[in-house]
Amino acid sequence: MDLTASELSQIREDLHQIPELALHETRTHDYLLGKINAWQTPYMTIKAVPAVPTAILVHLAGTRGERTIGYRTDIDALPVTEKTGLPFASTIPGQMHACGHDVHMTIALGILQHFTQVQPEQNMVFFFQPAEENDYGGKRVFDAGAFSGMWRPDEFFGLHDNPQLPAGQIASRMGTLFAGTTEIHLTFTGVSGHAAFPQQANDALVAAAAFVMQVQTVVSRNVDPVRGGVVTIGDLHAGTIGNVIAGSAHLDGTIRAFRQTDIEMMQGRVRAIAEGVAATYGVTAGLQLIQGGYMPVENAPEQTRDLIDFMTADPATDFSDIAPAMTGEDFGFLLQQFPGTMVWLGVGDPQHTLHSDQMSPDEASLLPGVQALTRFLTHRMAE
Numbered sequence: 001m002d003l004t005a006s007e008l009s010q011i012r013e014d015l016h017q018i019p020e021l022a023l024h025e026t027r028t029h030d031y032l033l034g035k036i037n038a039w040q041t042p043y044m045t046i047k048a049v050p051a052v053p054t055a056i057l058v059h060l061a062g063t064r065g066e067r068t069i070g071y072r073t074d075i076d077a078l079p080v081t082e083k084t085g086l087p088f089a090s091t092i093p094g095q096m097h098a099c100g101h102d103v104h105m106t107i108a109l110g111i112l113q114h115f116t117q118v119q120p121e122q123n124m125v126f127f128f129q130p131a132e133e134n135d136y137g138g139k140r141v142f143d144a145g146a147f148s149g150m151w152r153p154d155e156f157f158g159l160h161d162n163p164q165l166p167a168g169q170i171a172s173r174m175g176t177l178f179a180g181t182t183e184i185h186l187t188f189t190g191v192s193g194h195a196a197f198p199q200q201a202n203d204a205l206v207a208a209a210a211f212v213m214q215v216q217t218v219v220s221r222n223v224d225p226v227r228g229g230v231v232t233i234g235d236l237h238a239g240t241i242g243n244v245i246a247g248s249a250h251l252d253g254t255i256r257a258f259r260q261t262d263i264e265m266m267q268g269r270v271r272a273i274a275e276g277v278a279a280t281y282g283v284t285a286g287l288q289l290i291q292g293g294y295m296p297v298e299n300a301p302e303q304t305r306d307l308i309d310f311m312t313a314d315p316a317t318d319f320s321d322i323a324p325a326m327t328g329e330d331f332g333f334l335l336q337q338f339p340g341t342m343v344w345l346g347v348g349d350p351q352h353t354l355h356s357d358q359m360s361p362d363e364a365s366l367l368p369g370v371q372a373l374t375r376f377l378t379h380r381m382a383e
């Protein structure tokens with residue numbers, strides 16, 4: 001018997017209560033492993049990844065076993081204080097599944113459980129991946145050599161929830177689905193001093209303010225407007241009190257675009273502006289630009305054409321074609337190594353965006369999500 005809607009809801013609510021940050025997903029790991037172990041079959045093998053201890057890989061040997069189909073879910077949460085008021089809200093202060101990875105894990109477990117009841121035709125590898133929000137867990141596991149031998153998927157599929165779409169709807173597109181991103185971490189260091197004697201200090205706060213304004217020109221003046229891009233500075237800390245000139249200022253932000261060439265051009269402009277501001281204001285700039293595994297999520301032509309054709313023709317699946325989004329995903333790195341497709345799953349909470357402290361996916365999305373992906377993967381294995 002496949003998992004029922006209420007069993008899927010219970011799993012999602014259990015996971016929702018224990019959100020853990022990137023590379024610290026120990027309780028989540030143990031919960032997932034408990035479920036997977038309960039569904040042991042003679043054709044299942046479970047593998048740990050010592051370099052990334054919260055990762056789990058599960059191999060199901062197929063009856064034909066000529067090819068290997070990969071399915072990936074992320075498992076980490078965000079440093080967000082939940083304000084949903086749900087009876088099963090986060091029990092970990094300051095941490096929340098505000099990006100719906102609890103939904104992603106539930107869907108992956110639902111699909112896995114199905115194929116422990118019905119042996120797949122082809123081999124399958126399920127990847128429970130830590131650190132999607134930060135620290136690029138997919139790349140870390142790949143770099144650790146975890147996808148070699150029987151663990152190497154010929155193709156990889158994955159899903160992300162989308163509160164703006166109706167619960168249970170699947171959406172994707174040919175080509176690029178999500179942007180590539182680069183984290184910006186910048187510290188200006190000057191000389192602090194008394195507010196009354198600015199001539200004897202080098203004000204890092206003024207340099208940071210100038211940087212925030214100048215960096216807006218990257219998108220408005222350097223990026224092709226038809227292709228688009230984003231530079232957001234989301235965090236700025238400088239100084240301690242009103243009558244002391246700030247000796248240092250720290251900024252964090254993100255660069256986003258759909259093409260890797262645009263991302264690299266934008267990285268260069270951000271670096272030039274940071275260096276220019278530092279020279280102008282007599283401070284030093286310590287800049288880190290980290291792309292890690294957040295490459296653009298490029299859906300592969302063959303797998304994606306097949307997925308769209310299958311889901312469009314499947315009367316039980318509500319499928320829609322969708323425009324690309326500036327969200328990032330380190331599944332983009334895995335799709336550079338293995339052909340495959342990422343899809344959105346609608347979770348019907350249009351009042352709230354991903355990363356909102358009130359984001360509350362509709363659990364009516366769980367069963368259709370599991371069933372649509374299970375039907376597609378079954379079809380894919382018969383190809």
Ligand SMILES: CC(=O)N[C@@H](CCC[C@H](N)C(=O)O)C(=O)O
Nearest residue numbers: 133134181182183254327328329
């Ligand atoms: C789907 C989603 O929300 N993903 C995150 C990925 C973050 C990448 C990295 N930490 C960065 O900020 O560049 C997103 O914020 O889009």
